[in-house]
Amino acid sequence: MPRTREISERIRGIRGIEQITRALKAVSMAKAARAQAAVQAARPYNRMLREMVGLIAGAARHARHPLLKTRAVNRACLVVVSADRGLSGGFDVPVLRRALEEAGAFPAAVYVAVGRKAVSYLKFRGLELAAMFTNLDDNVHIKDARSIAHYVIAGYKRGDFDRVDLVFSEFVNFFAHRTVVAPLIPVPVRIETSRNYIFEPGAEAVLEAVLPLFIEEAVFHALTESKAGEHTARLAAMDGAARNAAEMIDRLTLQLHRARQAAVTGELLEIIPAVTALE
Numbered sequence: 001m002p003r004t005r006e007i008s009e010r011i012r013g014i015r016g017i018e019q020i021t022r023a024l025k026a027v028s029m030a031k032a033a034r035a036q037a038a039v040q041a042a043r044p045y046n047r048m049l050r051e052m053v054g055l056i057a058g059a060a061r062h063a064r065h066p067l068l069k070t071r072a073v074n075r076a077c078l079v080v081v082s083a084d085r086g087l088s089g090g091f092d093v094p095v096l097r098r099a100l101e102e103a104g105a106f107p108a109a110v111y112v113a114v115g116r117k118a119v120s121y122l123k124f125r126g127l128e129l130a131a132m133f134t135n136l137d138d139n140v141h142i143k144d145a146r147s148i149a150h151y152v153i154a155g156y157k158r159g160d161f162d163r164v165d166l167v168f169s170e171f172v173n174f175f176a177h178r179t180v181v182a183p184l185i186p187v188p189v190r191i192e193t194s195r196n197y198i199f200e201p202g203a204e205a206v207l208e209a210v211l212p213l214f215i216e217e218a219v220f221h222a223l224t225e226s227k228a229g230e231h232t233a234r235l236a237a238m239d240g241a242a243r244n245a246a247e248m249i250d251r252l253t254l255q256l257h258r259a260r261q262a263a264v265t266g267e268l269l270e271i272i273p274a275v276t277a278l279e
Contacts, residue, residue, distance in 0.1 A: 085116070103127075171232070
């Protein structure tokens with residue numbers, strides 16, 4: 001039997017880990033609740049903006065804009081949204097694998113890595129990173145989405161790539177999320193032709209104002225969905241770690257009791273013969 005002191009030290013160490021994981025679980029639960037509320041608030045705006053852009057693009061269908069024009073894809077850009085911190089289990093694995101699968105459908109591909117996990121994974125595989133965006137706040141800000149959107153818009157207009165797709169994890173509920181690949185540029189709008197509008201100063205000017213806003217919001221939506229999934233994944237990971245620590249403490253406590261009983265039994269076996277001899 002291991003010595004009781006060694007078992008007691010292991011129990012103290014694991015109990016400290018259990019306290020840390022339970023504290024992280026509580027923090028993740030609060031952050032996940034806020035992120036879920038942000039997702040629910042953002043989704044109606046995302047739907048309404050898509051409908052509005054579809055109506056405008058349909059009414060201005062004779063106007064030309066580079067962000068609406070489809071061209072042959074020789075080089076694609078994949079914006080891969082991942083976690084910025086660890087302790088979230090396998091949250092990023094499906095997104096990163098899906099990004100590589102999507103890249104295989106094009107002659108060539110570059111990556112815009114959002115989050116440190118995507119940066120480290122893609123660098124490790126020796127893939128081309130066009131840009132990196134890390135250290136994003138837990139509360140998603142539109143300025144972060146705007147920076148990413150401006151970068152891909154400029155690259156698309158320069159001809160650095162011919163298509164831009166978003167790869168991210170969409171929040172489903174506290175227990176599930178799914179990987180989504182969403183086309184970003186050219187802007188994927190369902191053109192509505194049932195209404196006519198008069199544009200002032202002109203259709204091109206309106207599209208020039210609306211389409212970048214649409215792309216910014218699409219990126220913001222992806223960041224918000226991914227952040228909610230990240231927090232819920234970390235919540236599940238910390239819950240599992242806390243339960244595993246509690247189970248290990250129970251096993252070690254039982255082992256400690258057995259070791260103490262064995263020590264007491266051994267002492268009795270030494271004492272009883274001596275007492276018997278004295279009698």
